[in-house]
Amino acid sequence: MTLKSTDLIHHPYKPPAGFDSPQPGVYKASTIIFPNVAALRARDWKHKTGYTYGLHGTPTTFALEERIATLEGAKHCLLVPSGLAAIACVDFSLLSSGDEVLLPDNAYGPNRTLAENELRQWGITHQRYDPMDPADLERRLGPRTRLVWLEAPGSVTMEFPPLAHLAHLCRQRGITTALDNTWGAGLAFNGFDLGRGDRFTPTSGADIVVQALTKYPSGGGDVLMGSIATRDEALHVRLKFTHMRIGFGVGGNDVEAVLRSLASLPLRYQAHDAAARSLARWLQQQPQVAQVLHPALEGSPGHEHWRALCGDDGQAAGLFSVVFHERYSPAQVDAFCDALQLFRIGYSWGGPVSLVVPYDLPSMRSAELGTWKHRGVLARFSVGLEHAADLQADLEQALAALG
Incomplete structure (x- = not known):
């Protein structure tokens, strides 16, 4: 005869399948239970084919990632604890000692101070460019430039840059671009297709689009969260490995709040x-x-x-x-x-x-x-x-x- 505590923990009842409602269920977990050792060893955490550990995703986080990817016009999405965490994850994944990152002079302040402090300590240099002058960006692109940040409009001063031109200059040289699209919220324009009304083609889009879901997607001033959206599978997997190694996770109830707000x-x-x-x-x-x-x-x-x-x-x-x-x-x-x-x-x-x-x-x-x-x-x-x-x-x- 087992004790009550054991019965409560290992109770055999399973709710019937088929429950459906307007909002996805809220799943919260650190430990994920596997049916057997073979499943534990075989399950792949890099794709949304199963579950391995809470940090690597739950049905709730997968649902929000897929919806944000749709919002941004992307194929892949990662959730992180804040918009700044999204910026940091991109920097940490793509930059190494000896590399250089370029930032618009009107970039979100913490993006700049991250470059001035932690990135500098790790031997990564940075330059600030005039986002309203593509020629200034072009002059600063060099052999060590690995990443260029774009932002529209500029933080606080609201200048709207020629995004397609800036992205095109970087793509010509094989330099990765990351766009902070928090202002646009995936609605004002598509960060991956910046060619509309311009002489540049849709391939002038950014490679990575980040957003502070803290802002419009949350909409309540009570959630901190960020997203990293991509279209390229290899780039997504590289970012996901960094995401895993840093240990970024988001709370199920916060994800629920953003899911509920997205409809409006x-x-x-x-x-x-x-x-x-x-x-x-x-x-x-x-x-x-x-x-x-x-x-x-x-x-x-x-x-x-x-x-x-x-x-x-x-x-x-x-x-x-x-x-x-x-x-x-x-x-x-x-x-x-x-x-x-x-x-x-x-x-x-x-x-x-x-x-x-x-x-x-x-x-x-x-x-x-x-x-x-x-x-x-x-x-x-x-x-x-x-x-x-x-x-x-x-x-x-x-x-x-x-x-």
């Missing part, structure tokens, strides 16, 4: 876009504002590249930045941000709550490249899902306090 992603993205454009156009008319930076607005840096890639009726994320007239000091802009009631102060974006953050741009851009020429203080806005009229009233009262 196109609707939410459209709502963020419409509200942001409305507010951005209104801010263009305000006397306190020197310039509004939004790729879909004429006059914004790279607007023509956004239009060529995304189309005249194309989509854009709910982000924009405002350059205040240079008569306003950083302290005054900080006070403006503090005066906002609905726009909360906080990093990240893509959730239901609107956010604002002021930035010290001169400290973030290369003096050598001179990609940042404005003298006024900049604040970045992330438009949430509040009513646009309420957000406009909030901006109006804060601007009135600014004077």
Whole structure:
């Protein structure tokens, strides 16, 4: 006779097969049970043909990976704990001592600081290039260049680069490109096919597309996760080996949250876009504002590249930045941000709550490249899902306090 604890652990009951519902089940595991030793030895963790260990995938993570691959127009996808983890996994997989990586001058800040610290310690050099000038990138590509990062639009300053041209230059030389497509969310454009409306062919697309699922795919401001999407099988397997050796894993409940949010992603993205454009156009008319930076607005840096890639009726994320007239000091802009009631102060974006953050741009851009020429203080806005009229009233009262 067995004890109750043993009966509870090794209970023979199995639920009947065939249960189906709108949302996939949530499977959480470290240990995976094998029916016998032969199965343990034969099972392949590199492809989605079976299960070996929790870090290598569950039915829940496989389901999200397949859906993100479809979203991005890819064949393969890996999930990682954050968008920055996706960047790190790509760097660690493709770069060795003596190699060089090129970053756009307006890249996501932690991508740059990773290159300046850990990569540098491991003998990997880096350069920053002007993403709005393909000739500058071309001059910097050299025999040690193994990876070029692309980003659209630029972090905080929102310049939209000629992506197809940049990717084409790298492909001509056999250099791998990785695109941070968090802003586009797999909706505004396809990172693997960048030839639309351009003289470059669809083969001008990136080799790797990463995304911070933390942002729009999650949509709630409560999940940290990233993805790495590819079309090439060999490149995917190389990244997956690095993914395995680093020990990257994601929690089943976090995966469930993203799966649940994906169905509404196109609707939410459209709502963020419409509200942001409305507010951005209104801010263009305000006397306190020197310039509004939004790729879909004429006059914004790279607007023509956004239009060529995304189309005249194309989509854009709910982000924009405002350059205040240079008569306003950083302290005054900080006070403006503090005066906002609905726009909360906080990093990240893509959730239901609107956010604002002021930035010290001169400290973030290369003096050598001179990609940042404005003298006024900049604040970045992330438009949430509040009513646009309420957000406009909030901006109006804060601007009135600014004077």
